[in-house]
Amino acid sequence: MNMRIAEILGYVPDNLRVMLRKTFELTGDTLQEIRIRCGLPLIVNTSHGSFAVLPNGEISPAVGGAYIIKSSDLKRVFQAICENSVYAYAEDIKQGFVTIRGGHRVGITGRASVCSGRVESFREISSLNIRVAREVVGAANNIVDSIITPGKVKNTLLVAPPMGGKTTVLRDLARQISDQGIKTSIADDRGELACIYKGIPQNNVGVQTDVIENASKAEAVIMLLRSMSPQVIITDEISTAKDAESISQCFGTGVTVVATTHGDNAEDVRARPILKDLFGSMGFEQIIVLRKEGVGLNTEIFGTVSEVN
């Protein structure tokens, strides 16, 4: 069994552990999510589809006979992902997820407790979604030479539609840039790139990498710029005007930015109002559109269409 996936077993009670150990052996590296919903069947999502987990750990496309999650199961898993210290994870819970050992992210839903229009915590937890962390070493091999040129890293915007592999490529790119001795900083507002657990990145993002996780991108980029003297700043998904503004402040300072955004092609991206100011003489030097050429975990190959300004 994949050791990283096996880490998840440390967060479930004994009865689920026995069941899921068998399930993990069956699903192998195709496992993507484990859905734990109170009073509903235990479901695993794999790259081959969605399956219900039977009490003996076998998986079935039909939910009949599946193991039904008890509220005590859900409570135990929630307590475990919070290391039996819910107060210590209050900020993560507010954001709706907790990162556990192995870099897996556990999404939380339920009856929210709201204060001043913002979610403060959850009064009752109704479901948890353990998203299996995946790291594809070498995912950026096809594009790395277009970005790291002799003596310079190019300001680059990676573009792909949702689920197009942007984060996977960006993570590997961070590792490859950093491992060349280039001081790299990551502004990771959703904790998806490095997946820090107790201060240690669970994904290999390189030896020269500093990470700010869970802070707003706009704030994190400026903080990194001021405090860590980075040569390259890496950030995922520019989606708001504030994100774009903070990135524009990096241009012209000698710091290179490698970022991603949703999109299908370079023209659409250039035309987006929040992004249009990021191109030009001091902005992104190239847009790389990612196309998924292969299917299947660990065999994904990301082809590129590079469009240089």
Added chain:
Amino acid sequence: MIKLITGAVVLAGCAALGMFFASGFRRRVQQLVELENVFAQLEFDIDYLSIPLDESFEKAAKNSCGAISEMFLYITDRLRKNRCCDMQMVWKRAIDRSKDDLFLSDDDKRILTDFSKTLGSGNKEKEKNNIKMTLMRLKLAEDEARTAAECNVKMYRGLGILTGVFIVIVLI
């Protein structure tokens, strides 16, 4: 001469026995005070440092000694080895494992198991309230233990010596 030596040995033995029983009352007070310190530290760790319980209990084990230290070492170990453990069960087992060296009364132990019921499941406010309540109960227990110690320490010491004297007189 032999009688004199035997008498002295019996007297010393009984006095030591009296001292031993008396020390139980003093040790109870010491352990309650130690627990109060641990809980005050725990409140600080939760309120200001927001560190998880296992780290705080590890500190508690280092900063205390004897049975209290053993108890927190066990709890830390269990929390780390089994994240899905039943917190109250872990505390009960920790208390049970250290029972020979714990001088706490059943009521004192109940304060600890009551504390562990909701431990780790709430937000800061809930945890702080739980600790405050526990500290208050421990303080009351400490006051009661001090009063009991004041009366009983003298009584057991005296009883030990008097029993010794009585046995010596009977033997002679």
